[in-house]
Amino acid sequence: MKYKEDYPAFYAVRDVGRQKKRFILLMLLVALCVGGAVFVDGLRHSAEVVVSVYSGEILTVGTPEYRAFHWASKAATIGGTMRVSGWVLSWFAAYYAASHVLSHGTQSAAVLSALGVRQKTILRVMLHESLLVLLPAVAFGTFVSTRLFRIWLRRRILAEGFPARLFQTHGGSIWSFLILCAGILLAAAIPLLVMHWKLGGRSVGVLFREGERE
Amino acid sequence: MIYMEHLKKAYRVKGKPRPVLEDVTLNVPEGEFLILLGKSGSGKTTLLSVMGLLEPYDGGTYRLDGTDTAGLSAKERTDLRREKIGFVFQSYQLIPTLTAFENVEVPLGFDGVPKEERRARVEEALIAVGLEDRIHQRVTELSGGEQQRVAIARAIIRQPKVILADEPTGNLDRVNADEIMKLLQSLHRTVVMVTHDESLTAYADEVCALRAGVLA
Numbered sequence: 001m002k003y004k005e006d007y008p009a010f011y012a013v014r015d016v017g018r019q020k021k022r023f024i025l026l027m028l029l030v031a032l033c034v035g036g037a038v039f040v041d042g043l044r045h046s047a048e049v050v051v052s053v054y055s056g057e058i059l060t061v062g063t064p065e066y067r068a069f070h071w072a073s074k075a076a077t078i079g080g081t082m083r084v085s086g087w088v089l090s091w092f093a094a095y096y097a098a099s100h101v102l103s104h105g106t107q108s109a110a111v112l113s114a115l116g117v118r119q120k121t122i123l124r125v126m127l128h129e130s131l132l133v134l135l136p137a138v139a140f141g142t143f144v145s146t147r148l149f150r151i152w153l154r155r156r157i158l159a160e161g162f163p164a165r166l167f168q169t170h171g172g173s174i175w176s177f178l179i180l181c182a183g184i185l186l187a188a189a190i191p192l193l194v195m196h197w198k199l200g201g202r203s204v205g206v207l208f209r210e211g212e213r214e
Numbered sequence: 215m216i217y218m219e220h221l222k223k224a225y226r227v228k229g230k231p232r233p234v235l236e237d238v239t240l241n242v243p244e245g246e247f248l249i250l251l252g253k254s255g256s257g258k259t260t261l262l263s264v265m266g267l268l269e270p271y272d273g274g275t276y277r278l279d280g281t282d283t284a285g286l287s288a289k290e291r292t293d294l295r296r297e298k299i300g301f302v303f304q305s306y307q308l309i310p311t312l313t314a315f316e317n318v319e320v321p322l323g324f325d326g327v328p329k330e331e332r333r334a335r336v337e338e339a340l341i342a343v344g345l346e347d348r349i350h351q352r353v354t355e356l357s358g359g360e361q362q363r364v365a366i367a368r369a370i371i372r373q374p375k376v377i378l379a380d381e382p383t384g385n386l387d388r389v390n391a392d393e394i395m396k397l398l399q400s401l402h403r404t405v406v407m408v409t410h411d412e413s414l415t416a417y418a419d420e421v422c423a424l425r426a427g428v429l430a
Binding site: 115 | 266270321
């Protein structure tokens with residue numbers, strides 16, 4: 001007989017492990033960190049284009065091109081530095097969110113184990129639950145941040161009189177985004193891997209004892 | 215049904231082995247109700263975890279319904295647990311957002327049992343534990359005794375041969391505790407129950423005491 005484990009196990013973990021308000025807060029935290037990382041990467045990317053256009057040229061002080069180049073040089077430096085900080089913050093936020101999901105899902109996972117659900121199914125379900133929190137947060141943070149960046153940059157260009165044709169407003173580089181996402185996926189997997197390692201061949205079901213002692 | 219001989223189990227604490235079960239020899243025939251008495255730290259819950267194939271053991275023999283459990287893979291242990299064993303926990307371990315019906319239904323969902331058959335079996339199990347009027351109520355709306363009945367219904371829904379109960383009356387008052395004990399007695403299955411409450415031993419066919427990892 002083929003056992004269909006994923007569907008009911010998934011909903012069992014979701015239903016026990018989820019506390020709506022806390023989950024929403026976690027998603028907002030991740031969205032905020034990801035949004036910040038995407039924003040500063042957009043700043044860096046847009047500014048670097050302007051810097052590369054005018055590098056090696058002689059610009060007259062006070063002209064729109066000179067002011068744009070000067071501003072872009074500073075923005076590229078700041079954006080480049082803060083991009084890495086944004087990544088690290090996002091990865092920590094993702095790790096924190098995934099750890100929280102794991103800690104809340106552990107007791108239900110222990111029950112599932114006692115009910116005869118296979119270990120790898122339980123771990124897969126818990127990873128799905130972490131991704132359910134993280135992926136919408138990343139998407140939301142990226143979308144909102146990209147929109148805000150466009151609005152902000154256009155206003156800056158208008159206010160300062162920079163040549164608008166030089167500036168790209170689509171956001172950061174795709175490689176930066178992929179690095180950010182890869183780190184988030186790894187951060188989500190780490191708590192599960194740690195738990196699996198700590199169990200050391202024991203079933204997740206032993207964790208129900210620890211829950212009962214608490 | 216449950217046969218253990220010179221079973222040993224130790225945990226590693228800061229790199230050093232800490233023995234929990236020193237030498238457990240046990241034979242529980244089919245249909246017997248065994249109570250394992252022991253104080254906190256005696257190893258009784260660890261013994262139950264080993265019996266339930268949740269924890270591996272370090273030495274000795276453990277046969278469950280004729281199957282030697284030594285050398286079984288994690289998947290084989292899980293499958294054996296699914297087929298042979300039902301668990302009852304001290305704090306019920308029900309899914310609070312689901313109804314009594316849905317909680318009992320969960321194991322059958324894992325087994326891919328068709329919907330109509332699931333409905334019939336779940337209703338039968340809940341009637342058997344005296345909850346015919348509570349079938350579609352959320353478990354958080356039930357009393358402690360009723361929740362434990364739901365947990366017992368979930369434990370027996372797959373018709374396991376063995377029920378392992380870890381302090382099932384620990385969170386209940388005297389009246390509810392007696393009712394749960396009578397219910398466990400009425401299951402006519404092999405039941406192994408762990409408790410520190412000596413007053414419950416009257417319900418058992420056999421009583422063993424566990425002290426410092428050794429069965430007396």
